[in-house]
Amino acid sequence: MATIHDVARVAGVSISTVSYALSGKRSIGPAVRARVDSAVAELGYQANAGARMLAGTQTNILALSAPMHAETHPPAFMSFVVSIATAAREVDYDLLLLTETEPLAGLRRVASSKLVDGIVVMDVSTDDPRVPLLRDLRLPSAIIGVPDDVDGMTCVDFDFEAAADLAVERLAALGHREIGLLGHSAALYERGSNFAPRFRDAFLASAAARGVKALFTMSDLGSRADVVGEMRRELPGMTALVLNCNEEEHRRVLHSLERDDVTIPSDLAVVSACSSFSTDNFTTALDVIPLPAEKSGRRAVELTMAQLRGDSEAHVELIPPEYVAKGSTVSV
Amino acid sequence: MATIHDVARVAGVSISTVSYALSGKRSIGPAVRARVDSAVAELGYQANAGARMLAGTQTNILALSAPMHAETHPPAFMSFVVSIATAAREVDYDLLLLTETEPLAGLRRVASSKLVDGIVVMDVSTDDPRVPLLRDLRLPSAIIGVPDDVDGMTCVDFDFEAAADLAVERLAALGHREIGLLGHSAALYERGSNFAPRFRDAFLASAAARGVKALFTMSDLGSRADVVGEMRRELPGMTALVLNCNEEEHRRVLHSLERDDVTIPSDLAVVSACSSFSTDNFTTALDVIPLPAEKSGRRAVELTMAQLRGDSEAHVELIPPEYVAKGSTVSV
DNA sequence: GCCCATTGTCGAAGCGCTTCGACACTCACC
DNA sequence: GGTGAGTGTCGAAGCGCTTCGACAATGGGC
Numbered sequence: 109m110a111t112i113h114d115v116a117r118v119a120g121v122s123i124s125t126v127s128y129a130l131s132g133k134r135s136i137g138p139a140v141r142a143r144v145d146s147a148v149a150e151l152g153y154q155a156n157a158g159a160r161m162l163a164g165t166q167t168n169i170l171a172l173s174a175p176m177h178a179e180t181h182p183p184a185f186m187s188f189v190v191s192i193a194t195a196a197r198e199v200d201y202d203l204l205l206l207t208e209t210e211p212l213a214g215l216r217r218v219a220s221s222k223l224v225d226g227i228v229v230m231d232v233s234t235d236d237p238r239v240p241l242l243r244d245l246r247l248p249s250a251i252i253g254v255p256d257d258v259d260g261m262t263c264v265d266f267d268f269e270a271a272a273d274l275a276v277e278r279l280a281a282l283g284h285r286e287i288g289l290l291g292h293s294a295a296l297y298e299r300g301s302n303f304a305p306r307f308r309d310a311f312l313a314s315a316a317a318r319g320v321k322a323l324f325t326m327s328d329l330g331s332r333a334d335v336v337g338e339m340r341r342e343l344p345g346m347t348a349l350v351l352n353c354n355e356e357e358h359r360r361v362l363h364s365l366e367r368d369d370v371t372i373p374s375d376l377a378v379v380s381a382c383s384s385f386s387t388d389n390f391t392t393a394l395d396v397i398p399l400p401a402e403k404s405g406r407r408a409v410e411l412t413m414a415q416l417r418g419d420s421e422a423h424v425e426l427i428p429p430e431y432v433a434k435g436s437t438v439s440v
Numbered sequence: 441m442a443t444i445h446d447v448a449r450v451a452g453v454s455i456s457t458v459s460y461a462l463s464g465k466r467s468i469g470p471a472v473r474a475r476v477d478s479a480v481a482e483l484g485y486q487a488n489a490g491a492r493m494l495a496g497t498q499t500n501i502l503a504l505s506a507p508m509h510a511e512t513h514p515p516a517f518m519s520f521v522v523s524i525a526t527a528a529r530e531v532d533y534d535l536l537l538l539t540e541t542e543p544l545a546g547l548r549r550v551a552s553s554k555l556v557d558g559i560v561v562m563d564v565s566t567d568d569p570r571v572p573l574l575r576d577l578r579l580p581s582a583i584i585g586v587p588d589d590v591d592g593m594t595c596v597d598f599d600f601e602a603a604a605d606l607a608v609e610r611l612a613a614l615g616h617r618e619i620g621l622l623g624h625s626a627a628l629y630e631r632g633s634n635f636a637p638r639f640r641d642a643f644l645a646s647a648a649a650r651g652v653k654a655l656f657t658m659s660d661l662g663s664r665a666d667v668v669g670e671m672r673r674e675l676p677g678m679t680a681l682v683l684n685c686n687e688e689e690h691r692r693v694l695h696s697l698e699r700d701d702v703t704i705p706s707d708l709a710v711v712s713a714c715s716s717f718s719t720d721n722f723t724t725a726l727d728v729i730p731l732p733a734e735k736s737g738r739r740a741v742e743l744t745m746a747q748l749r750g751d752s753e754a755h756v757e758l759i760p761p762e763y764v765a766k767g768s769t770v771s772v
Numbered sequence: 773g774c775c776c777a778t779t780g781t782c783g784a785a786g787c788g789c790t791t792c793g794a795c796a797c798t799c800a801c802c
Numbered sequence: 803g804g805t806g807a808g809t810g811t812c813g814a815a816g817c818g819c820t821t822c823g824a825c826a827a828t829g830g831g832c
Contacts (some may be wrong), residue, residue, distance in 0.1 A: 154552035158790035161490025182515040193539040220486040491818035
């Protein structure tokens with residue numbers, strides 16, 4: 109493999125000149141630059157990663173802490189990972205993927221061995237132990253999600269509160285006065301999920317503020333086969349339903365409604381909120397407030413890079429929701 | 441951050457002694473080793489990754505080439521990625537994730553900058569351009585899948601041929617004489633998919649060998665709403681159906697059958713083959729020949745490590761299928 | 773009691789790069 | 803024509819580690 113010495117020899121200059129020509133950190137005469145470039149091309153020179161890390165201050169590697177658990181939704185997870193990897197490559201960074209279920213050791217390791225320049229942390233819970241660790245590590249980092257203690261941390265996330273409010277607002281504007289919310293599984297709320305309770309609380313608050321009667325229920329694939337039926341019995345005047353649950357539960361709901369001859373949207377308006385999957389292929393296409401995983405992932409990388417450059421203040425950044433109508437709501 | 445010099449000073453030995461004590465490449469007196477260990481613990485020493493790469497011969501990083509395309513099934517993709525990451529960590533390796541849709545440049549980059557010690561390549565098509573590149577790179581590597589030209593390459597894959605044969609064998613043993621196969625989408629076959637045609641061909645061959653009448657059809661979520669209906673019309677004597685398609689198509693099939701009052705298994709025996717998802721949560725649990733993504737991923741890492749140690753011959757390794765009965769087949 | 777093999781430790785070279793300070797040189801300016 | 807401010811290039815130090823060869827120190831065999 110060619111080294112910088114080889115390039116220097118072929119170009120007839122010193123190695124420091126080669127280094128400056130390639131990094132652009134000092135001005136180089138056009139003739140010399142051309143000779144260096146052609147030597148690089150001729151030799152297929154690629155700087156040695158280890159040497160660069162050791163001598164320089166950057167590794168051009170980003171760590172992604174993406175532990176998995178039972179509630180992880182693979183497609184959503186993948187959207188995040190891929191968007192982060194893609195955004196990183198655009199600024200010439202590679203992604204080191206840390207998937208250990210016990211993530212602290214891995215983060216410590218990559219940080220203190222100076223393997224990575226920054227860290228992106230996915231799927232944080234409200235009291236995620238990675239947050240205080242990250243604070244200690246003093247490495248550029250971005251958190252996807254909003255933990256309880258955001259002090260000094262840079263966070264990006266979808267604006268779940270605004271999404272809940274948007275859903276209620278749209279339905280209320282259509283005249284709906286009694287709205288149900290089918291949430292995620294109880295397990296998700298219990299393990300300190302970030303987004304599920306935020307959506308729920310904002311939903312209830314928004315309904316209250318608008319004088320709308322609200323009913324919240326958690327889904328439970330195991331035991332509650334007919335959640336929607338239960339909801340309709342408990343809130344007989346319910347004319348609209350907001351779904352903030354996973355794909356499988358969506359299917360079950362649509363299936364139940366079909367079975368009970370409940371027509372969407374004339375009998376029941378349905379909105380899918382914060383879904384990471386397409387609602388187009390369901391038996392009935394649903395109005396949706398999509399979860400923009402790509403945007404969050406990309407933004408997390410950008411914010412980490414900004415810290416690397418030193419121009420950034422710790423802050424929480426929320427991505428505004430958008431409502432996409434597909435004909436599953438109608439005024440009442 | 442503490443360096444090896446600090447450790448040496450605290451332990452009262454030279455840095456080379458520290459290095460040998462930590463690597464175990466030369467014998468070290470028990471007293472000295474204890475002093476080194478406690479110094480390491482006291483200082484929280486972690487060897488600098490760049491320095492280690494530069495001085496040593498290993499980087500302890502593995503690249504995973506996992507490009508994505510329209511037909512990628514997120515859960516399966518994730519199983520592979522996670523199992524590879526996990527297996528790598530077990531041998532103290534980190535995973536560098538390369539997801540670019542145009543993967544060649546990335547592979548060249550990580551290889552010639554000596555960033556990684558080896559490469560695992562996922563989801564190769566029959567004439568994947570990554571294969572010849574990999575051959576050039578002369579880096580330890582493992583391919584998941586079996587390309588046309590396997591010369592000099594180490595490949596791991598599920599034994600799709602054996603799986604197809606197993607499905608036919610089981611059904612034939614139960615007395616089924618006319619069996620349908622619903623395959624993946626046409627797009628998948630066209631883009632040179634590895635596994636889909638292998639399964640199809642082996643299925644047809646096995647059926648022919650057993651004197652079983654076979655019908656093969658590709659699924660097409662867009663236009664063919666009622667593939668199973670079509671199949672049943674085309675092969676009226678069909679008493680068994682093998683599904684080698686994605687999760688969504690599985691659901692559609694079960695839905696159609698339910699609608700047409702076709703009972704499983706009395707009217708039609710159904711087997712799901714090479715599915716990367718659980719068939720337990722369908723309306724009817726299906727007999728399945730699961731795709732052991734975790735095994736393939738793990739094995740790919742093991743084979744790469746073996747090459748790193750120098751004790752391995754290039755070869756193709758196929759993981760045998762297993763049949764899991766769930767009650768969706770019965771003798772006819 | 774001597775020799776040789778073994779064991780444990782050390783010094784120093786070197787991996788390939790970045791970056792600092794030095795140093796010619798050129799050119800505008802008074 | 804001398805001065806000063808760029809401009810382009812180079813030499814050398816050093817990043818933190820691995821590893822080779824050297825060399826005491828120990829102990830067993832005769």
